[in-house]
Each structure stands twice: as structure tokens, then as C-alpha cells.
Amino acid sequence: MRSSRVWLVIAALVGATLLALAQQAPSPEEEVARQKKLILEQSGILPGELYAAQGEDLFKKKRGPNNVSLEGCDFGLGAGKTEGAYAELPRYFADTNRVEDLDTRIVTCMVSLQGFKAADIKRSDVVAIAAYVASKSNGRPVKVRLDDVKEVAVYAMGKQLWYTRAGAQDFSCAVCHETNGGKRIRLQRLALVQADKVASHWPAYRFSNDQLWTMEDRIRGCYKQTRVTEPNYYSDAIIALSLYMSVAANGADVDAPGFVR
């Protein structure tokens, strides 16, 4: 009798502690801010900036069979002009007759300027260079236009893909990131891709897996989580979705590389 009363008290105490812990648990946004502060305190620099610095090296170094740097690459504002270029990507490029996103444009220049074979290009190099080029648009508003007919067409494809329900879990991009955006999967908040204008802070460093991801990686990650095979890098499918999300981010200031969970 007596021992059962003791157990009751213990159970009540444990319960109260758990409840207090649950109430103290930080919101996902607080957790991101806390992690960011922690890393800044420990190392004085954010990992995303390290990637961008590495990307700057790769960008300026003479590389590839042609032994030239990427400084002559045209990201849409003219050869060699990187300031503000990312804020207007993806866009149509006449030289390839194709709408290209940042990742794809980097690959285009590594092939056409530096003479790399597309198959030999390391994904990690593209990611680092993307972090650098994107950072050159920081503080500028996203301004992705649909001026060319090809841009209009690719945007329409992106929008269709956004709403395409597929795979064994019947997901579409919209199910998580529009219809249920702001709610939580387990404890992770689902981004409202359009309303939160998330494309403005990609590429981003993800502290949950300690990697820098571009929007292409993020799109592939989404498909993988929904048990659908990821689309190829630099494919029209992935560029179309990227264009669709970038237009939704118009007006938001670029903050890249971002810092996300």
C-alpha cells in the first residue's frame, strides 16, 4: 500500500518533469537560431561561408583542359559579371538555347570555357561554386522574370510538376509545402515554399546533415523522401521546379548560403 503511494508520487514527479521539458522544447525556428549561434560561437564563421570561400577559389583558379578560370562565365548579366546574377536565375540562355539554373549554368561554363567533360565534373565542385556565385547576390531582391517564351513554357512545366501526385505515398510538392506548409512532420516544420519565399535562401547549409545543398539537392531530397526516384541533376525537370519556386520568391532578399535544419 505504502510502496504504491511512493510510486504514485514518483510517477507524478516524472510526469511533471516530462511536461516541463516538453514545454521548454524550442520551436523549430528557435532551434535553427540556437544552432547558428552555437556554430558562430565555436568557430567564428558559418559553414556556408566556408563553402563559398572554397567555391571562390575554384571559381578563380585556372582549371580544366583549357586552363582558364570561370571568371569569363556569363550568368546572364554578361561575361564575368556575378554581382546580382543569381537573383535573376533561372533564366533563358541563348548560347545553349535553354533555361538554366545556377547549377546548370556552372556546368555549362565548366564545359564550354574550361573544357571539362560533363561526366567528369565533380558535384561537390559545382555546389561550392554555386555557394560563391549565389553569395554575390546577397541583399538583392530575387527578380526572376518570365520574358522569353522558353521561360514561360518551363515555368508552366514546373507548376505542373509541383502539383503532380505520384509514388507509393501519393505525394506532390504541394501536399507538403503548400497545403500543409507550416505544420509539422514529426517535429520538423514544413516550409511554405511560396509564402515563405524559401528559394531566396538557397543554396543553404543544413546543420542536420552538415552539408551544403543547392536547390537541386533539396528537390532531389524531397522526391527521395516521398519514395520517388530523384530526377537527374541539371535536367529540365529539376530546372522547371526550381524556376517555379524562384518566381514565387520574387521580392525577397537573397541570403545565401542560407542556414537551415
Place this chain on the structure above:
Amino acid sequence: MRKITLFLLLLGLALAASPMQDRLEQTIKSGGEKFAKDLLTRDEGQAICSQYRDKLPAVQVQGFLDKQRALIKYPADNKLIGDWKEGEKIFTAAARGNCYACHTADPKEAAAGNVGPSLTGYGARGNSDPIVKYTYEKIYNAWAYSPCSTMYRAGVHGILKPEEVANVVAFLIDPASPVNKK
């Protein structure tokens, strides 16, 4: 005259729709063979939901529900309430039901999502035949009740066999299940 106008209008729509579909198919194929296979082998329900962006026109709802209902299979012994302990394993495992991603159930599970409604205390609805049948069918094919809703069709896609769906039903309804423990 009106009929001809209507005919031309419909013809125009049909012609306009098909290049769009062709272009979408080409775009999808650019993503690689496996990606294309996953996206282009959508079933009829997925195709309709994609087309209408999950908001079916009212006139289509009944037909959609009927077709989804026809996809539901039942356990051989027709027992719709199985073993709640087995159901709990399925409900919890990320590679099986992964239900906690969206629903609260056992109140002790703190890391439950909130995309779907809370299922804690679900057993309070009782275990009458209509409740049990609804619960089974909803888990097997959520679209038989709510067209194009978020919840995936665990039975239709073969992620859960009929007997496994019955086990999850038990986890929700059995008074001994932690879902229903105060």
C-alpha cells in the same frame, strides 16, 4: 450553329491540352528513366488529383469515391480488428506506416507530427461495425472518403496488407491500446 461552336471549342481545348501533356512527358523524361517511370506510372486517381490540383469539381466527386472504394480489399477472414501490438509496430515504424509523421496517437510519443488530426483516444468512438469499417477503409484507401486528401493510400499501394491494416485498426480501437489509455 451553337453545337458547331461548342464542338470547335472542345476540339481546340483537346488540341491545346495534348502538346502540354507531351511537353510535360518530355520534361519528366529529362529527369532520367527511373524518375520518369515513377512519375508516368501514376494511377488514375493520382492523375485526376494532379490535373485538378487536389480540388475535384463537385460533379466528379462521387465517381472518384466509387472508383477508390472498389480498390479496397479485406482480410480473408473478414476480421477488421487485428492485434493492436502488431498494429503499434506498423504505426510507429518509419519504413512501414510511419503514421507518427503526421498523427499523434499514444500520448507518450512526443515527437508526433500535426499534419493529420490527433488519434489519441480514438477508441472513444466505440467499436461498432460502421466505426470499424470506416477506420479500416480510411487506412486502406483514404481517398475513398476524402478525394485527393493528404493521407496516402497504404492498402492501395501495397505498403500494408489487409491483415496489417486490421492490426492498425486494433491499435486505434482496442481499449487496451496505449492510444486509449488515460
